[in-house]
Each structure stands twice: as structure tokens, then as C-alpha cells.
Amino acid sequence: MKKLFPLTAALALASLLLAGCWDRREINDLAFVMALGIDKGSRPGTFIFTAQVAVPSEFAASRGQGGGGDRGSPLPPVWITSVEGESLMDARRRLAEWGPRRDYYAHAEVVVLGEELARQGIAEVLDFLQRHPEVRRTSHLFVAEGTAQSILQAHPRLDPIPGMAVRSLVRWSPLAGTAQPVTLQEALCMLFTGRTQLVLPRLALTTALEQPPGQAKPTDAQGGNTSEGGANTSEGSSSDGRREKGGKGPAKEAGEGAPPKPHGSELRLMGGAVFKGDRLVGWLDRRETRGYMWIRGQKHGGITIVSPTPAPPGRASIEIIRGRARLVPELVSGRLRMRVQVKEEGNVVESMAPLDFTKAELVRSLERRTATAIRGEIMAALQRAQKEYRSDIFGFGAAVYRRYPGLWRQIEQDWDRIYPDLEVVVEVTSRIRRTMQTYQGLPLSSSPPQPEQRQGGQTQREGQKSGSSPHQGRSGQGGISSPSARGGTRP
Numbered sequence: 001m002k003k004l005f006p007l008t009a010a011l012a013l014a015s016l017l018l019a020g021c022w023d024r025r026e027i028n029d030l031a032f033v034m035a036l037g038i039d040k041g042s043r044p045g046t047f048i049f050t051a052q053v054a055v056p057s058e059f060a061a062s063r064g065q066g067g068g069g070d071r072g073s074p075l076p077p078v079w080i081t082s083v084e085g086e087s088l089m090d091a092r093r094r095l096a097e098w099g100p101r102r103d104y105y106a107h108a109e110v111v112v113l114g115e116e117l118a119r120q121g122i123a124e125v126l127d128f129l130q131r132h133p134e135v136r137r138t139s140h141l142f143v144a145e146g147t148a149q150s151i152l153q154a155h156p157r158l159d160p161i162p163g164m165a166v167r168s169l170v171r172w173s174p175l176a177g178t179a180q181p182v183t184l185q186e187a188l189c190m191l192f193t194g195r196t197q198l199v200l201p202r203l204a205l206t207t208a209l210e211q212p213p214g215q216a217k218p219t220d221a222q223g224g225n226t227s228e229g230g231a232n233t234s235e236g237s238s239s240d241g242r243r244e245k246g247g248k249g250p251a252k253e254a255g256e257g258a259p260p261k262p263h264g265s266e267l268r269l270m271g272g273a274v275f276k277g278d279r280l281v282g283w284l285d286r287r288e289t290r291g292y293m294w295i296r297g298q299k300h301g302g303i304t305i306v307s308p309t310p311a312p313p314g315r316a317s318i319e320i321i322r323g324r325a326r327l328v329p330e331l332v333s334g335r336l337r338m339r340v341q342v343k344e345e346g347n348v349v350e351s352m353a354p355l356d357f358t359k360a361e362l363v364r365s366l367e368r369r370t371a372t373a374i375r376g377e378i379m380a381a382l383q384r385a386q387k388e389y390r391s392d393i394f395g396f397g398a399a400v401y402r403r404y405p406g407l408w409r410q411i412e413q414d415w416d417r418i419y420p421d422l423e424v425v426v427e428v429t430s431r432i433r434r435t436m437q438t439y440q441g442l443p444l445s446s447s448p449p450q451p452e453q454r455q456g457g458q459t460q461r462e463g464q465k466s467g468s469s470p471h472q473g474r475s476g477q478g479g480i481s482s483p484s485a486r487g488g489t490r491p
Helices: 004-017 056-063 088-097 115-120 123-131 148-152 162-176 184-193 286-296 360-389 396-403 405-421 470-476
Strands: 030-040 047-054 078-085 102-104 110-113 140-144 199-210 261-276 279-284 303-306 316-332 335-351 423-434 452-455 458-461
Touching (some): 030 148, 110 148, 140 184, 148 199, 162 199, 261 286, 261 360, 286 360, 316 360, 335 396, 335 405, 360 423
Parallel strands (some): 030 110, 110 140, 140 199
Antiparallel strands (some): 030 047, 047 078, 261 279
């Protein structure tokens, strides 16, 4: 009994020291940070740290209302504050001077980096983020066109919380296929290995415009391609598909009527930000970003608009459902070259002409021209990244390392000199999986249909002879052919 007394006393003392709530953090004492923004400070070596903090009472009210109507509260659902500090941790600690709660970062799914900071270098920022115990490595990184502070102060109409609006952009970005989300973990791996350079999504601030009555809104096809080899669709005021700095909409032309009314600040993914090492060296527009994603094997969405024939009748929209890529380094006569093999599968989701997709030759022609359009996007990305920025964003160095590790050890130090002049052979194969129809396409005509008139109990078109059959008249005017005539079934 005496031997059990010391053990019992030790257990009793341990139960007092090992209480489960000694490091508790009450939810009412926490300020939940939804998004982070980091910019270059006004003085050398300083940082501007912007936090977007949820206001619990207003947050619930705003999320419960529709996007376009009255949100039921005059106060914003988030509190945005910016603090400048000598270091990132110093700026973070200064947030305590502005709020009565402790900042908590486990819910921060979005980290936006300012353009000037990215051009200066982001290694110190990534080091801070990966050391912070509350920042998740699944958080998504973005580069702002301008300042990160302006991005977090936006006022999206469909979602009153900018951080959650950016998260939604990440969620639905595969539909457009012009931006590839990058997490903190993926960015750290690319920077630490050094064999593949980093590309982060480019986030811009635009203005939502309401067109006057009777004036059509400008449209932008998701694919950004035309029929002959994929020339990109204009996105703004610049001619090469890039939007001018400041994120303004297209300039209004003379004679278009009353100017549009601004609705608010909208956030948009505008391509990619190219890094060399940890520094931003330039931008990729939408078409070049698509080419980059093809080479990286990350293309699983978007629209490609092509024409199955060199001349009209029209075009078709191909929805990309799957894309695969393979990088094959080759040694030809002692000279290194890279072979890029891309395979794409898609569905015809729109026909802007009366095309009969039951004809095998038409489908084969559509596949060839889709492959040509994809190859054009790839070549545009290669020209920009390889020749102009001289940044290996495609992972060519990593491919050489995997196949020829001995050769890579010899050329690794000279790769920055070898890469811009590396020969690249591009091979693209396209396959149309489904045409989404079981009969010949509907006839399209720019002229209005002739009105019908009733004569003697029969419906006839104007100009039709009274003795002719109504069925013969419709057939002669290009009506829909009967599926049963070709052995098909009506859908």
C-alpha cells in the first residue's frame, strides 16, 4: 500500500499539470482572416500587410442575401486593415494595435502578392508563409496587377467578400481553361527544386459595366481562338490580348450612345505571372496561358473555336474535356532537343453553320484544325517564355533530369544559356469524342422566314404553286431532313 502512494500522488499532480484547456482560444477572442495581401512598403525593406477579417454579425447577414439586391446591412461583411512593418512578422504583430481580437489565419485560403513586391522577389514572403503554423499550405497564391491592397478592397457584386470571390474564381477557373491555380505547397516545391520555374495566376481589378438599353454587351469567347490556327480574341484596349494596366474595360467608341454605368469593382483572372527564380519577369495573356497549360498537361477545360473548312460556311465550338502532354528529351547527333506530344479530346458543343457531323471527313477536318489551333497556342507560349523571358516554366529541365540524369549534372549550371536556344518539336493530336447530335444540323439563314398563308385548308408559303405539295415545298427550301430517311432515330 505504501508503494502505491507515491504513484497515486504523481498521477494526481500530473492531472493538474496536463489539463486539456491550458492553451484554449475562445472563438469570441479570434479575428478570422479570410484573405491576405502583401505589398512592397513605402521604404526599402518594408512590407505592407493587408488582412481581410470577417465581421461575424455582418458576415452572416450578407451571405444570406442575394447578390444583386439589398444585403440588409449598411456595414460591410469584412473589415480590411493594412499595416506597414519592417518585416512581415512585425507588420502582423502591429495588427493587434487595430483590433480587439487575435488574428487567426487558418481560414485564409487566398494570398495575393503585389506586382512591385513580386518583381523585387517573393522568397522572403514564402519563407514567412511556410513557417507560420496557422497558414495552410493549400492556400492559393495570386499576383495582383497593381497592388494586393486594391484587390482585397474590391466590391464584387455576386459575392460581397473579396476573399471568397477569389476562391470561387479558383473553383470555376477550369471552365474557362485560362488560369491554373497554384497552392503554397506547389510554389515552394518549384522554387526549392529549381528545375521548373513558377507561374502564378494573374489577378486583375476590372469595372463591371451596365450597357445602355439597345446596346449589346461585348462578348469574349472562353477559348479566345479563331478558326485559322487560334488567333486570340481581344480582351481589352491593347492589341496583343493583354489588358492595359489599371484594369479598365474596353474604350468606348464614338457613336455608341450613352456611356455605360459602372456597377462596382470586379475581380478577374487574366492569365499568368511568369517568374524566374523568385522574381516576376513578365505576364502571359490568355492565349499564351492556354499554351503553357497544354505543355504542362493541365488543360482540362475551355472552348476552342475552329472552322472545319478553309472557307465559310462557319465555325464550331469544341469543349475540351481532356488534355495530356508528354515531354520527351532526345539526343540527335549529340544535340539535345525536346519533343512535346499533346493529346486532346473534346466535344462539339456549338455549330455556327449547318454542318453535317455524321460525315466522317467533316469530323476528321475538324480534328485537324483543332490540332492546328492548339499548336498555335503552344508556339505562342514558347515564343514568350523561352525566347523573351528565358524562363523554363514548362519543366524542360526537369524532363532532362529524369531521362538523362548524368547529362543534366553536366549542363545544369549552363541551363540558362542552353534553354533559350533549345529546339522544340511540337506534336498535337486531337480527337472529337461526341458531336452532340443524331441528325443533320439545323439550317441557318440570314434572311427572315417567309410568312405562311392558309388557302383552301392547306398551309402554303408565298410564291409556292397551288398544285404543289406542302412537303415538297419544305424540302426544296432546305427544311430539316427526316432522321428515318437515313436510318437514324429522332432524338
